[in-house]
Amino acid sequence: MNAEGGALRQARGTSSGEGALRQAQGTSADAGAQGTLPVRPELVGEEPYGAPQLDVPYALNVNENPYPPSEKVVAEIAAAVAQAARTMNRYPERDAVELRADLARYLGHGLTSDDIWAANGSNExxxxxxxxxxxxxxxxxxxxxxxxxxxxxxxxxxxxWTTFPRRDDFTLDPVAAVDAVRDQRPDVVLIASPNNPTGTAVDLDTLAAIADAAPGVVVVDEAYFEFAHAGTPSALELLPRFPRLAVSRTMSKAFAFAGGRLGYLAGAPAFVDALRIVRLPYHLSAVTQAVARVALANADEMLAAVDRLRAARDDLAAWLSARGLQVAASDANFVLFGRFADRQAVWQGLLDRGVLIRVVGPEGWLRVSAGTPEEMAAFKRALSEVLEAGVG
Incomplete structure (x- = not known):
């Protein structure tokens, strides 16, 4: 049971609360019976990943874009779904070539469909x-x-799985990072930039040095890149220099397309071909491909809220700092803040006031997503009350 779940059970009671928690986290009442099955040893006792999904007035825990698509885009999505439904008796296009071409056009940098891979979210x-x-x-x-x-x-x-620590401000020490790569010689290096849960971006020189030192492949996870401060360069610029480097993105965040489940990666065609080998047949449904293409065709409109969310993030960071809290510099659509002696109590105090944020990252820190003016006002009001009560 994770920390959020434990506090939720305490907040909601031990009977209906447990049922709500299982529903929120996707766990089963019979999880204890897992030991009677021939489950892989490393999976015994594990629980499915997932932040709590609760019916609260203000959900600011999973970094969603709070601004839904316009009615115009909704109508186009509905029409695309209807068209896809007419051939639902047939399998979808196996390698999503047209969608990958659209993604290449969106990214630019001279990329083509051969340089792009797409799947069900950047997770896949x-x-x-x-x-x-x-x-x-x-x-x-x-x-x-x-x-x-x-x-x-x-x-x-x-x-x-191996890790190397970041600096106290969550940035990467370029020399130490390169030394770690040379010492450990990993087959894969994963670098989130902007990083989740800290929001920290990694400069291109550091990424290039790591890619140059790595004996295997390097993937820069740019799931939150569209929220980065103006002028922040993308690792896409490095692709021509490093054939073993790839850059992943998602449409879940900036595109307000979390429900569409579309993630993608840019890299050399040989890198993409390696991913094609391991993908399941027809892994992207016809509906997913159709609606993602509609979203990309309306990219300017789908991304229209990015500037507002950047401003909300920066205002939120300044507000938290003004209250004497530590705030990690963020290029994402969220802010990591702390430090609290009892972050669980702060999280619970916010939940009791209808505001759900995330217990994640280093001990003592909490993460909150940037949201609408109403959501930000509710968070500030709730946190002020919690702090004034001496909680945390």
């Missing part, structure tokens, strides 16, 4: 990466703290 993209380049006897290196799913991808593909 990363799983494909470790299926292709990780595995038994191989290792993956990342820089902690970082995305909490990375070690699960490693576990599920029998890839050894």
């Amino acid at each position: 993209v990363m799983l494909h990466v470790l299926m292709a380049f990780g595995g038994p006897g191989r290792s993956v290196l990342s820089f902690a703290p970082t995305y909490s799913m990375y070690p699960e991808y490693a576990r599920d593909t029998h890839t050894a």
Whole structure:
């Protein structure tokens, strides 16, 4: 049971609360019976990944874009779904070539469909990466703290998981990072930039030095790149220099397309072909491909809220700092803040006031997503009350 779940059970009671928690986290009442099945040893006692999904007035825990598509885009999506439904008796286009071409046009940098891979969220993209380049006897290196799913991808593909610490401000020491790569010689290096849960971006010189030193492949996870401060360069600029480098993105965040489940990766055609080998047949449904193409065709409109969310993030960071809290510099659509002697109590105090944020990252820190003016006002009001009550 994770910390959020434990506090939720305490907040909601031990009977209906447990049922709500299982529903929120996707766990089963019969999880204890797992030991009677021939489950892989490393999976015994594990619980499915997932932040709590609760019916609260203000959900600011999973970094969603709070601004839904316009009615115009909704109508176009509905029409695309209807068209796809007319051929639902047939399998979808296996390699999503047209969608990949659209993604290449969106990214620019001279990319073509041959340089792009797409899957069900960047989660599946990363799983494909470790299926292709990780595995038994191989290792993956990342820089902690970082995305909490990375070690699960490693576990599920029998890839050894290793980390090297970031600086106290969550940036990477370029010399130490390169030394770690040379010392550990990982088959895969995963670098989130902007990093989740800290929001920290990694400069191109550091990424290039790591890519130059790495004996295997390097993937820069740019899931939150569209929220980066103006002028922040993308690792896409490095692709021509490093054929073993790839850059992953997602449409879940900036595109307000979390429900569409579309992630993608840019890299050399040989890198993409390796991922094609391990993907399941017809892994992207006809509906997913159709609606993602509509979203990309309306990219300007889908991304229209990015500037507002950047401003909300920066305002939120300044507000938290003004209250004497530590705030990690963020190029994402969230802010990591602390430090609290009892972050669980602060999280619970916010939940009691209808505001759900995330217990994640280093001990003592909490993460909150940037949201609408109403959501930000509710968070500030709730946190002020919690702090004034001496909680945390």
